[in-house]
Amino acid sequence: MAAAEADDHSWASRSGSVAIPSVSLPVAIAIVIADMIGVGVFTSLGFQVKDLRSGFAILLLWTVGGLVSICGALSYAELGTMFPRSSGEYNFLTRAFHPAVGFMAGWVSSTVGFAAPVALAAMAFGEYGRAVLPGVPPMALAVGAVWGVAVVQLGGIRQSSRFQLLSTVLKLGLIVAFLVAGASIADPQPVRFAPAATDIGYATSAPFATGLVFVMYAFSGWNAATYIIGELHAPERTLPRALLVGTLIVLVLYVALNAVFLRAAPPSELAGQLQVASIAGAHIFGETGGRFVAAMICIGLVPSIAAMMWIGPRVLMTMGEDIPALAVFARRSRNGAPVYAVLFQLAVATLMLFTESFEAVLDVVQFSLLSCSFLTVLGLFRLRVVQPDLPRPYRAWGYPVTPLIFLSVTGFMMYYLVAARPWQAGLGAVAMMSGLLIYWFAHARPRAALSATSGPD
Known part of the structure; x- marks a missing residue:
């Protein structure tokens, strides 16, 4: 911890005249872990056990999801060390393809993508918090969580670093305590985790492929550190380590959690249920299990909200550095916080909470976010071909196999969304096209004005 704080308190002169404290490797790993572990792992199993009757097949499903995420992390690590600037896909797609494509990704991310x-995480915090504080309305808890975290982010990078690291360590401690208690259960279920011949059929089945879509959603966030590259200490070393270590830790925790859920509760009780963690907790801790799990998830959601409230505004901040019309969002406080960008994301998230439209919006933007990730990894191939001599402090391990694995699975998820939710996928595509139109309109007007004033030769 002391070493982490020492790195957190080191200073680097970046982004103009504002001295920005650099983010250490432990904090960067904490951001990746916190952004990944939300409610997905605590709710998905109930729909997997309905069709996958093998403990090995279910754990294999989560392992595959983690390995695909690592393939994506390897690709993003190469791009991030080549172009060490905050904002994730906005930065990468601008450099790999065209500023218009980067603006499209930034438009989606900065408006509703985060x-x-x-x-959604705040609303989940409110619902689970009701089990711990039954007298407090869930909406009040949700709004309080978002605004409280926003105050932390407005305090600057050093304050955000301390809060992120401590809250994520607490989150991991609670998960480990739950795993130890689950592993020590006196009367476990007769679930089989060793592979058998029948598992081949499960692993090649349609339910396995469909389950992978939802598992990949639970793993989303593996690229979190790329949104704050410009704030990382020695990004050429810190970024690859943060992405890989964070994703590996989450992979191990996800497999272990699902193993404990399966050992603790019979499949008949889990099948079709969202509250699988609470059901397992009741078997592990007795009647108090549900409240303990609710408190664990509540506490765990706070660093998740904090991570997204940290990295999301950096997209709009970087866009403000490039686009004069958005310049106000590039302004930082003396402590390094992009104040107006944080307030903008806070306002949009609060509005969604009160209108309760965020779930519908999230369904729409999923296709857009997947498309941006797909294009980003595709950009890695393009840059290897058209600019092979660019400095690459880190090269993606296993290239071209690992990025191809990521592209294949992401392409399948996009196909699934188009087939299962055509309207939502279509609206997601419209959201992307609207970003392109805004970019074209914003750049067409200055060109038209220039040609009008220059007159004929």
């Missing part, structure tokens, strides 16, 4: 997940 605000909707923040609202």
